[in-house]
Amino acid sequence: MDLELKNYIQSIFNTTEHDERVLIAARGFINLFSFSRVHLMDYSVISGNLEGVLYVSNTGTIPLPLKKDNIRNYPLLRKAIRKQEAIYSFGPEYIQQSPAEIVALDMYRSYVIIVPITSNGNVIGYACPSFDNESETDSVTDALLKRLTLYGRLVGNALVSLNYIDNVSKLSKREVEILQRVSWGETVKEIAYYLQISEYTIQDYMKSSIKKLNAHNRMHAVSEALRLGIIT
Numbered sequence: 001m002d003l004e005l006k007n008y009i010q011s012i013f014n015t016t017e018h019d020e021r022v023l024i025a026a027r028g029f030i031n032l033f034s035f036s037r038v039h040l041m042d043y044s045v046i047s048g049n050l051e052g053v054l055y056v057s058n059t060g061t062i063p064l065p066l067k068k069d070n071i072r073n074y075p076l077l078r079k080a081i082r083k084q085e086a087i088y089s090f091g092p093e094y095i096q097q098s099p100a101e102i103v104a105l106d107m108y109r110s111y112v113i114i115v116p117i118t119s120n121g122n123v124i125g126y127a128c129p130s131f132d133n134e135s136e137t138d139s140v141t142d143a144l145l146k147r148l149t150l151y152g153r154l155v156g157n158a159l160v161s162l163n164y165i166d167n168v169s170k171l172s173k174r175e176v177e178i179l180q181r182v183s184w185g186e187t188v189k190e191i192a193y194y195l196q197i198s199e200y201t202i203q204d205y206m207k208s209s210i211k212k213l214n215a216h217n218r219m220h221a222v223s224e225a226l227r228l229g230i231i232t
Helices: 003-013 018-031 075-083 091-096 100-105 134-139 142-168 173-183 188-195 199-212 218-227
Strands: 037-043 049-057 060-063 068-070 087-090 111-119 122-130
Touching: 003 018, 003 142, 018 037, 018 049, 018 122, 018 142, 075 087, 075 111, 075 122, 087 091, 091 111, 111 142, 122 142, 122 218, 173 188, 173 199, 173 218, 188 199, 199 218
Parallel strands: none
Antiparallel strands: 037 049, 037 122, 049 060, 049 068, 087 111, 111 122
């Protein structure tokens, strides 16, 4: 790892607030790679859902709308996530494999760069950095894509490690165990039988886990626990 990347990733570890870590990670595409802007998105490996996080540019930062989409609508994104590598697509390939509404939103751009954010072999999000001037795409080389891939892995590992530390301290050992068993597909009745506690107690543990992980429901809590590395 080059010293510039190492020092930048350390700045993420030195930050205590989650939102600030995410912002630093996003700004890395501008500070380290000379892009002009970047869209940062969340990705759920379980549902395939995509959700906006941040839009960062040289002029400021805007939270993206919490509009959900699904990876099945984006062939190029599926390719990047399957390979877990940064990809660059331009010209006819970009236009043919991108939804019409995406192309129409930015008709003056004829390319896309997708950088998966990964941790421990799982994709937890992705970034789409871009330039002010399309002529700058001449700088997109295999070496740049490899460095972007590495940055995506380093950022993913940093965010997941720090989120794990933040969240695992909130969950009890029993809550983690129940989340793990739910992820294996066990029912409340089966978990209660194995742990020799009532189904109502299992449900109470699940409600507590959902609240601590800021999740919407049981499966969202499991997805978050997987994403954060709390369960495997």
